[in-house]
Amino acid sequence: MKRLAIVCSLLILGFAAVFAAPPVEISLAYPVAVDAPITAMLKGWAQDYMTQNPGVKVTLVFSGGYPDVKTAVQTAIQGGAKAPTLAVMLATDVYDLVNAKYVDSLDALVAQAPGGQAFVKDFLPAYMGNSTYKGKLWSLPFQRSAVVLYYNADLFAAAKLQPPKSWDEMGRDAQALTVDGGKTRWGIEIPTENPYWTFQPLAIGAGKNVYTDDVTVNFNAPEVIDAVQFYLDLSQKYKATPAGVQSSWGSSTQNFAAGKTAMIIHTTGSLAGILKSAQFKVGVMAVPGRKAGSLASVTGGGNLYLTAGHSPEEQKAAFAFAQFLLDPARVAQFSQATGYIPNRLSAGKTAAFKAWLDKVPQAADAVAALAAAQPELATQNLNGVKTIFNKYLQSAFNGSQSPKEAMDAAQKESDKALDDYR
Amino acid sequence: MRRHRVLPYLLVAPTLCFVAVFTLLPLGEVLVGSLFKQKLNIPKYQHPVFNGLGTFADLFGDPDFLQVLANTGIYVLVLIPLLLIVALGLAFLVEAKLKGLAFFRLSIFHPTVLPMVSAATVWMFFLTPGYGLWNQALRILGYTGPQNWVGNPSLALFSLILVAFWKNVGFLMLFFLAGLQGMDRSVVEAARLDGAAGLRMVTRVILPLIRRQTLFVTTIAFISAFQTVDHLFVLTQGGPSGRSTLLLYYLWEVRFDRMDIGRADAVTVIMIAVLLAFTISNFLMSERNEK
Numbered sequence: 087m088k089r090l091a092i093v094c095s096l097l098i099l100g101f102a103a104v105f106a107a108p109p110v111e112i113s114l115a116y117p118v119a120v121d122a123p124i125t126a127m128l129k130g131w132a133q134d135y136m137t138q139n140p141g142v143k144v145t146l147v148f149s150g151g152y153p154d155v156k157t158a159v160q161t162a163i164q165g166g167a168k169a170p171t172l173a174v175m176l177a178t179d180v181y182d183l184v185n186a187k188y189v190d191s192l193d194a195l196v197a198q199a200p201g202g203q204a205f206v207k208d209f210l211p212a213y214m215g216n217s218t219y220k221g222k223l224w225s226l227p228f229q230r231s232a233v234v235l236y237y238n239a240d241l242f243a244a245a246k247l248q249p250p251k252s253w254d255e256m257g258r259d260a261q262a263l264t265v266d267g268g269k270t271r272w273g274i275e276i277p278t279e280n281p282y283w284t285f286q287p288l289a290i291g292a293g294k295n296v297y298t299d300d301v302t303v304n305f306n307a308p309e310v311i312d313a314v315q316f317y318l319d320l321s322q323k324y325k326a327t328p329a330g331v332q333s334s335w336g337s338s339t340q341n342f343a344a345g346k347t348a349m350i351i352h353t354t355g356s357l358a359g360i361l362k363s364a365q366f367k368v369g370v371m372a373v374p375g376r377k378a379g380s381l382a383s384v385t386g387g388g389n390l391y392l393t394a395g396h397s398p399e400e401q402k403a404a405f406a407f408a409q410f411l412l413d414p415a416r417v418a419q420f421s422q423a424t425g426y427i428p429n430r431l432s433a434g435k436t437a438a439f440k441a442w443l444d445k446v447p448q449a450a451d452a453v454a455a456l457a458a459a460q461p462e463l464a465t466q467n468l469n470g471v472k473t474i475f476n477k478y479l480q481s482a483f484n485g486s487q488s489p490k491e492a493m494d495a496a497q498k499e500s501d502k503a504l505d506d507y508r
Numbered sequence: 509m510r511r512h513r514v515l516p517y518l519l520v521a522p523t524l525c526f527v528a529v530f531t532l533l534p535l536g537e538v539l540v541g542s543l544f545k546q547k548l549n550i551p552k553y554q555h556p557v558f559n560g561l562g563t564f565a566d567l568f569g570d571p572d573f574l575q576v577l578a579n580t581g582i583y584v585l586v587l588i589p590l591l592l593i594v595a596l597g598l599a600f601l602v603e604a605k606l607k608g609l610a611f612f613r614l615s616i617f618h619p620t621v622l623p624m625v626s627a628a629t630v631w632m633f634f635l636t637p638g639y640g641l642w643n644q645a646l647r648i649l650g651y652t653g654p655q656n657w658v659g660n661p662s663l664a665l666f667s668l669i670l671v672a673f674w675k676n677v678g679f680l681m682l683f684f685l686a687g688l689q690g691m692d693r694s695v696v697e698a699a700r701l702d703g704a705a706g707l708r709m710v711t712r713v714i715l716p717l718i719r720r721q722t723l724f725v726t727t728i729a730f731i732s733a734f735q736t737v738d739h740l741f742v743l744t745q746g747g748p749s750g751r752s753t754l755l756l757y758y759l760w761e762v763r764f765d766r767m768d769i770g771r772a773d774a775v776t777v778i779m780i781a782v783l784l785a786f787t788i789s790n791f792l793m794s795e796r797n798e799k
Contacts, residue, residue, distance in 0.1 A: 153764070153765065156764065157764045160764055160767075181549070182549040182767060185548070185549045185550065185551055185554075186548040186549050186554075186767055187554075268638070269638070278659070279658075279659065279744070279745060279747060279748075280745060280747075328637060328638075328655070328656060330656055330659055330660065330748075331656070331659035331660075331661075331747065331748040332637065332656065332659055333637075333656070333658045333659045333743075333744070334637065336632070337636050337637075346638075346639075466549070466550075467549060467550070467766070469761070469765035469766050470766050473750075473761070473765075473766075476747065476749075477572075477747075477749045477750050478749070480661075480747055480748035480749040481748075481749045483748075484659075484660070484661050484748055484749070486661065486749065506547075506550045506552065506553070507550065
């Protein structure tokens with residue numbers, strides 16, 4: 087009898103082992119090309135999540151930059167394989183991703199998840215602009231940034247200058263802080279190898295964003311042309327920045343931190359890196375606009391998307407993991423480590439984050455800059471339109487065309503590229 | 509007898525299957541795809557619509573694509589002769605009996621072992637405007653001209669050529685060196701006794717002797733010039749204003765950035781045609797020389 091009981095128990099255990107539900111496997115593709123210890127942080131969080139949820143296995147896939155993640159998702163889906171369940175891709179890619187059916191809507195998952203609606207409502211409205219399309223929710227703000235002006239406050243103080251309040255002041259301050267025709271120090275640097283994003287605050291500061299909606303661009307609006315002219319003025323009139331297109335996304339932050347440039351226009355995502363290496367008081371503000379007292383900024387960064395082709399269990403597990411990652415405490419921790427602006431209202435209210443803001447006032451300035459921010463260029467056929475806009479912006483910056491000629495051509499070509507969507 | 513007719517085919521069957529599945533089938537798909545209009549990010553072109561040769565007509569009427577072709581032409585026509593001449597020159601130098609020869613060989617060869625992305629990153633530092641090493645070096649020579657290499661429309665493509673040259677010249681030198689070391693010395697000595705020397709010796713005696721290596725090196729240099737794209741991602745992203753976009757980068761952009769499958773297929777067909785034309789002419793030339 088005893089032997090029978092032992093055999094039965096072993097059999098039951100054996101069956102349990104064989105027929106126990108296998109863990110639900112999900113993965114997250116993340117563009118790792120950011121100067122912060124994000125990899126270790128994400129790995130730690132994934133491990134914590136798996137410890138708390140033994141039925142779920144999370145794999146992290148790190149791959150280069152945003153284009154690499156998007157390419158990986160596309161090749162997997164087109165090739166009939168499973169794409170990483172969650173992927174951090176550009177917030178502005180929403181139209182292309184939805185049109186190509188590479189991503190699934192989150193609406194049903196939000197409705198099912200406990201506290202789903204409240205979770206979604208907690209995101210900063212400025213960052214939700216790129217999340218909805220055709221009346222559905224497609225992504226959650228993940229690592230969001232904005233373009234700001236970094237200035238060397240010590241140099242400004244030494245020259246008895248106040249932070250600029252207008253284009254003219256920005257130009258004159260930059261001119262005053264340029265030393266030896268830029269050989270020792272430039273007044274200002276604006277990276278323009280992929281210029282549309284760093285240019286947008288200038289256009290917004292002139293009074294018009296470069297686009298109105300997903301099929302309408304304003305490339306040849308007088309305000310945008312004036313903004314192109316202002317970029318040229320910085321080198322030609324004020325002699326405060328190197329002439330032409332500047333491939334300086336990486337080097338401008340280093341130049342700024344080394345005191346070789348007094349101001350840079352860059353992403354809030356570089357804040358942590360700059361504060362770490364700069365030996366002077368760093369000032370952060372929205373970019374001054376044309377009119378005195380006006381400010382401008384533009385949002386940017388990546389959202390968390392649910393890719394297409396996953397089972398309901400995988401989708402549910404992926405959404406739960408997304409909620410876990412976007413928990414206010416983790417969002418606050420992520421912001422502290424990177425300088426990315428907290429994308430949830432509740433994250434900004436955590437005690438740890440408030441304490442950090444007291445310690446690093448520049449982070450509060452970066453958050454404040456968001457008040458002046460308008461959305462990043464996001465249209466249908468986005469990369470087609472971006473390529474055209476970048477091409478003509480660079481053509482104007484390099485003096486191959488006048489600002490008006492270049493922007494008229496950009497408008498004409500972009501209108502053609504958007505014809506199929508109207 | 510009958511068995512012998514079948515056996516050779518059976519023996520090549522695995523290779524044939526491999527070539528059919530991984531080369532011929534995709535080639536066929538691309539050829540067919542190039543005749544259709546299909547853009548994944550445009551709802552009405554989600555599914556292929558027959559377009560005949562329309563995509564090719566669009567491509568050859570598009571100034572941006574013509575710019576890409578011109579860039580690729582300049583890149584290949586400048587890079588390959590430069591690589592061949594310098595690699596051969598270096599092979600002569602490192603073949604000579606010099607002190608510290610191993611050091612020179614290593615110095616010339618070391619960029620080869622770097623991945624292209626690392627090489628491009630190193631050069632991004634060299635080409636930094638203002639204090640970059642490249643500008644500093646030129647300044648010693650009294651140069652005060654353009655400083656911003658990858659942002660300058662006239663210099664961006666040249667910057668890419670420079671990086672590819674630095675990266676590949678040591679590798680190609682190795683093949684020439686093997687050729688020089690393996691050639692029949694008695695022919696060279698006989699020529700020397702007959703009074704051949706200098707350039708005449710190189711062009712009339714040595715080059716014909718290392719003909720096979722030269723053909724091989726030309727072929728791999730040509731194909732690699734079309735295949736390398738990593739340095740574009742790091743250094744110029746095809747800019748400024750498309751002045752350094754090469755064919756393969758353009759293909760990636762069209763396929764993955766703009767999701768335009770029809771156009772990507774057409775660009776692939778054009779690229780394959782160019783490579784095939786080169787390979788066939790190279791093959792025919794080598795066959796003729798062998799006869």
